Structure formats: structure tokens, C-alpha cells
Amino acid sequence: MPDTASRPGMLEQDAHRLSAVGDWTLPHYARLREAVAKVHEVESIDLQRLGELDTSGAALLVDLLGPDSVREIAQWAPNLPAERQALLKAVADANRNPLFAPPVPRGNPLAALAGLGQVAELLARQQLRLVAFIGLTLSTLLKTLFTPWRWRITSLSAHVQQTGLNAIPIVALLTFLVGAVVAFLGATVLRDFGATIYTVNLVTYSFLREFGILLAAILLAGRTASAFTAQIGSMKANEELDALRAQGLDPMEMLVLPRVLAMMISLPILALIGMLSGMLGGAVVCAMALDITSTQFLTILQRDIPLEHFLVGIGKAPLFAFVIAVIGCLEGFKAGASAQSVGEHTTSSVVQSIFMVILLDALAALFFMEMGW
């Protein structure tokens, strides 16, 4: 261990002659640097009693003496071992250019305002790009629609398995739990009016129209949009997208279409599963806490709930699926070459797709209400 036997490096001054004493090494850098800063530039220094020397110590000596006089070290310190001289010269040569890059100009008070403008512009551009990407996806879809030999069935089914089949357990469990919670809430409020029987209507209405599809969509936004971004982003970082293009293959057709279509197939099915499982959760609570038997639950469901609620709910699924998949893929394409960039865009794709799902759902709710559906 060299550090244990280390004599701290020092700068000693006696009778107009400076001498460097002890080890001028990394562990003593901070203290030596202070000492060096106190001394004005000198022409030469006594190095007879110098102990260890490494690059950091050499850098300090160069700071002290200036690169020019260090380069002529052979003249004023001929006794210094050759490798020490070589080290000092190498560091001096490295210091030939000023080490500090020209400072970056500081922002003025208006910079914050400019920053705000930039963010707004970026946001607008992002939306524009999303619209453009949607258009590109649709036109590619139309092109391939009439050329069935270019349909990528294998890729499509693999993505259906990943986004749809593998998500069934989590969607079912989550909606079951939320269904139970909604039933409990309904029971608590409705009990005061002696109308606990309407809990059935509450659970079925909310799950058929909203919760089934909304919960499934949010789950897929978190689970699959992020996966799409990470997959495509890391392919981009690895230049795989360029390789595809260079071979005359269209990444839109090879990568985006199978993912978008798989999502549009999976989400309606998952939404249906979400609805059923949510109502099951409600039915279980009704049976256990409210003495509404499952026969009763089913009778009310059959008699009082018109089909249109189900259609309103499931009708939104393809739209949500399309938006989630497109955002996921687009963010992947936008990612840069670094791991950090892929991470940032993955986050962004999840946030954007959840935001869009909720926004679209709110707009749809307004629309359906006005239409009286």
C-alpha cells in the first residue's frame, strides 16, 4: 500500500528558494493546491527532496511553474530521474492550451421567459408530430391492407400474446378489487335510503360504461406503452432501425403496425374481461354483505341494464388502444442513442398515454351524455 507510508507533500520556502517536499500525490491534492495558489509564479523549484509524484502532483507543479519553464526542466533540474522529467513534460504539453474551455454565457433575466416559450413550442411540436405519426400509421395500414402477403401474422400473434394474453391475470384481479370497492361504497351510501338493491345497478353501470375499459386501458398504458417505447428505443440506439431502412424494409410496417394492431385486438378483449371481473367483484360483495344473491344480481342485470351501456364502453376500446400503441411506438422512435434517453422517453410515453386515455374518456363521456346514449 503506497498510501500508508505516504509523507504528506509540502511546499517549503527558505531564503528565496522554494522546494517541493514529500509525496505530491492524489491524497494530498487538496492541501497542496491551496499552498500552490498562495505562491506567485516562480521560475524554478528545488525537487531534490520530492517523494512520490503522480499526474495530479505534476499538474500542480505545472500550475506553479507554468508549462514553459517545466518543458525546459532538463536545464534547471538535471538530476531529476528521466521518467519524472517525462511525466512533467507530458503534463506540461497537455497544458499547452488553456485548460478551461471558454465559459458558457450565463442566461439573462429573460431566459426564463424564453424557456417557457420553448417548452410551449416543444409541446405544440410534439402534438403535431403525434398527429403526423398517426397519419403515417394509418396510411401504412391502408397500404398493407390490400397486400395480404405482407401481413405479419407471426409478429402480430406474438404481440397479442404479450400485450393481451399475458395481461389477463392482472387486469382481472385489479378490476375485481375495484368492483368490490365500488359495491362497498354504493352499499354505504345507499343504505341510508334503504336502496341497497341499487348497488347492483351502480356496479354494472359503472363497469360497463367506464371502469372496465378505463382500468384496462390505464393498465396497458403502463404495461405495454412503456414496453413498446423501450423495445423500439433500444433498437434505435443499436442502429437496428437504420439497418432495417438500409435493407429497404419499412420500420412502420415491420414494427409499428403489428404492435398497433395487436393492441387493438387485445384491449377490447381485456376490457370485456375487466367488465365481467368487476361485476363479479360487485356480485361477491353484494352476496356476502348485502344479502343480494347471485340469481338476484343476474336478474337485475338482465332486466334493467340495456345493451347500449356495454356498447358505449367497448366502443371506446379500439380508439384507446390505437392511441396508447401509437404513443408508445412514437416515443421509441424519438429516443436518442443513450440509455438515459430511452428511459426518459419510456416515462414520457406512459405519462402521455395515460393522460390521453383519461382525456379521451372524459370527452367521450360528455359526448355520450349529450347524445343521451
Next chain:
Amino acid sequence: MNQTGEAIVEIRSLVNRFGDHVVHEGLDLDIRRGEILGVVGGSGTGKSVLLRSIVGLKQPDGGSIRVFGKDLQRLPSAQRTQIERRFGVLFQRGALFSSLNLQENVALPLFEHAGLSRSDAERLARVKLALAGLPPEAARLNPAELSGGMVKRAALARALALDPEVLFLDEPTAGLDPIGAAAFDRLIMTLRDALGFSVFLVTHDLDTLYSSCDRVAVIADKRVLVADSLATVEATDDPWIRDYFHGPRGRAASLAARHHSSPQGERR
């Protein structure tokens, strides 16, 4: 100038395997103080695996690796870190931290290990970047903005950050143009002469072998066939070595080296 001879890394009957696939079996090799040791071998002979075993990124499946006289595997982790700080590693693709700019990349080990203040560490980092031959403007660039040659230089600056005693280079000139590769070879030699470290150099570049290596170790058949001066290695009677050094590329590199070593060639 340096007292070559003393072995600072001693590898004895090293065994490495991945599942059933045996990479090394009974491999012996020394790295001596102050030398540049070139390690060559066909693709898949485990040159990089050997490097990773020495620096402690892969646990060997048998044998011993003694570094500065100590067996790394048997040391408690604190002492191990102490020893590992005396290594500098340049990975094949640079492995610069993509979220930090160059000066932060080099400064990171300085303020993490040496306990320097941030400004001191970044100042020293700029010295190292300049030593590695990068212009001052490069200090604030991000790794994604660099060309291949600059990545290698920046990675070298980071490997040199703590003044290592052994520098491990994994194919440092792969992917560089011949001029950049020759400049990199010269840079390694200059720094080795100035800083006195040893170099463990995994390479496919015959020009590098001829221009800068003191000794060459050939890995084949899961062990080191021969580790000696280039002349001795060239003369070794082994089919692979013959093909390697006396093939068209080997001959050309050997010729170029002989041609230029006589007038003490600065330029190649």
C-alpha cells in the same frame, strides 16, 4: 528506465468456464512492472474473459490470480477495492457514462475515491483529458456527441483518473482509422514512459503489436501458448501462430514496423 521483471500480476493454472464450455484451463501468465503486454488469440479464445477475471469482474472457476502479491479472491471487500483502485480499465466500447459529460466522467472516480472537492476533481479531470489528447472544448461534451476516436481517448482519460499501476485495454484501436490507431498507440507508449504503468493490451491490431508491445502472449487451446518477445513468438512452431504472424497482414505489419523502427520513426 523502469525495473522491468518484477511480476505484479501472477496468474497460475486459471480455469474459467461458462456452463459446459471451458474457456481457460491451466492458464499461466505474468504481467511485469512497466511493460506493455499484448494479448492475442482468435475470436472466442477468451481474451476479454481473461481481462475480466484479472480485474475481478468475473470469478474464476479455479486457479489463482495474485495481484501485487495478494490473492484478490481471498481478500475482504474493503481491501479488494483498495487494490482495484490501482487498476485502470478501458472497455471495448468505451463504456462512458452516458448521462455525464466527459469532464464529469473522468472526475467521478476522483471525487468518489480520492475525496477531492468537485472543482478540484473537475480541474484534474481536464488535465487527464488533455493528457489523453482531447481539446479543452471536449470537456463539456456528452459521450453521445463523440466520434469513435474521441470515445477511446475519453475512456483512456477515465482509466487514467486514479493514476493506475496497471492499465487494461480491451481492443483500444478497434474501430479507429489507421492514423487514429497509430496516434493512439503512440499515446499509450508516451504515457507509459511518463507515468510508468504496466499495460495489459488485448488486441487484434497487428500494427499495435509490432509498434508498441514489449511482450506478446498468445492464447490458444484454453491456455497461453507462449508469452515472450515478439521475435520469439514469431519463431514459435505452431500452426495458429504461423498463420497469424506470417499471413499477409502479419507480414505487412512486420515489414512496416521494421521499415520505420530504424530511423526512430515518429510517423508511421
